Amino acid sequence: MNFNFLSPVQDAVLAHNELLSMQALGRKLKIHSIQNGIPDLEDVSIAIIGVLENRNDVNYIGEEFQLNEVRKSFYSLFPGSWNTIVADLGDINRGESVEDTYFALKTTISILVQKKIIPVIIGGSQDLTYAVYRAYDNMMPMVNIVNVDSRFDLGDSTKPIKNNSFVGKVILDQPYNLFNYATVGYQTYFNSQEEIDLMERLYFEAYRLGEVSNDITTVEPVMRDANIVSIDLGVVKASEVSLKQRLSPNGLDGKEICAVARYAGISNKVSSFGIYEYKPSYDDEVTAMLISQMLWYFIEGVNCRVEDDDFMNDKSHQKFTTLTNSQELVFYKSTKTGRWWIEIPFLANVNNKLKKHTLLSCTHQDYLDACNDKVPERWYKAYQKNSV
Known part of the structure; x- marks a missing residue:
């Protein structure tokens, strides 16, 4: 199986994992390591992949990042009473160009989805969602994307792709496979009137932050129809995250974003899930732990899936x-x-x-x-x- 693009989880993380309780999640995962290579994916339902690519972030100034702190936090949690087997396949490093990274991600997602394994992407910039969407080109005639974000990210599709304009590319680039695009948790003052009008004209769905916070269950039916779920950590309010991650005093709180992740997990149609725009800083523990808890709730949701959409009977x-x-x-x-x-x-x-x-x-x-x-x-x- 061609997973050449994946580099193993770093030894420092694995050494930390060895010190954890035998009951901890990290001790139950199948992990891609230097010593043992890619694990056997026979019974695996969910595969975690880090993507260390952030060059298309509009604010990119050359910094690189790692996901070690996220992994340490995630491994230290305790699993629920799950029968879902989870693998950590390591990271896709940035390619020579951003297009190379997209190609590596697209190829990897394609292989996993065809094997009925749900890829969970932890990433740099959110434009990686475009590569995930392209992985579905030969698999499904029409795709539904849900973006949990304070902004629509439509942008100017005539310009090169960025993390604030990737949806424009999704809509306008051939082949046209997008059936529905929904934004959950948007904040009006972050979006131009032109973008709001365009969402209306295209009959796409948009749920304002107030609407979602007022009744979190409005997210469930939206997730139930989604194939790809993409979460921008910028949708989370500043008080819940680390220094570099703080974008807005308003946003979803930790409990709400975990509920959203769980709804995505429960949906029988969601076949890939991504958390993007992670920006480590020296006081990083809180964002790393929030991402870990979102992952935990997503897996919990997948574990609670019930097939009920057979309307023949x-x-x-x-x-x-x-x-x-x-x-x-x-x-x-x-x-x-x-x-x-x-x-x-x-x-x-x-x-x-x-x-x-x-x-x-x-x-x-x-x-x-x-x-x-x-x-x-x-x-x-x-x-x-x-x-x-």
Whole structure:
């Protein structure tokens, strides 16, 4: 198997790991080391990969970084009662050029996803999400991306890719595989009106910080439809992170970002998960520990996955039909998990790749709203996109 791009976890981290309790997470992982090489991935469900690339950060001034502190924090945690086997495959070092790093990441993600292993990327700059997205080119006809971020990162797609403009490239570069893009936790004052209008025109979803903090469960249906989840640590408020990481007094707190990671884990569709924009500083322990806890909750979520989206079997769900002024809306509720979906009418005259996108995750509240003659926003956007 071609994992030539991966360099092993450093000996200093492994030495630290040897001192931990036998019950600690680090003692239960399959770790890529200099001595033993790449571990056997036979039963592995989740593979952690560090990507030491930050040259496309708009504020890049030549600094390099390592993920040793993150690994030490993560290894020192205790696992839940999991039956999920996790591997740490080490790091992808920066290539000769950023494109080389993208190629290495894309190739590695491709191999893992095809083996039904969920890659968890801990990275430098968030433009790495573009390489992750490109890994899906030959695997899926349409991809949904969720970006947990205070900014949309649409940027000017005519200029070279940066960590604040990679989404523009995702939308405009061929092949066009993006079906839906959703931003969770955005803060209006960090986004130009043009970008906000563009999100509206493209029928992409955007959830403001206040909305998410007010009711964290709004994130669950968004994650349930996601294939790629990308978290920018800049979405976390300054009081929760280390010195160099502090961007805004407002943002998600530690508990909320861990809940978001868990929702991403529970989703049956999420097949890659990334935490980006890590910037180590001398008082680094708190950010390293926050990333570790996010990883912990993601694994916890994956461990709690329940397959419930087989709507062929009538016993597996209840069906509800509501009439609003303009539409007949059909809802499904899983009898196994209590999760809700809404049907998007498939438009036969539109030649698109969306035949399997006819059910959209939603909440019980969406059903109650529809009963009160209010069309759910997610349904409206997906319907409009389907009609374009």
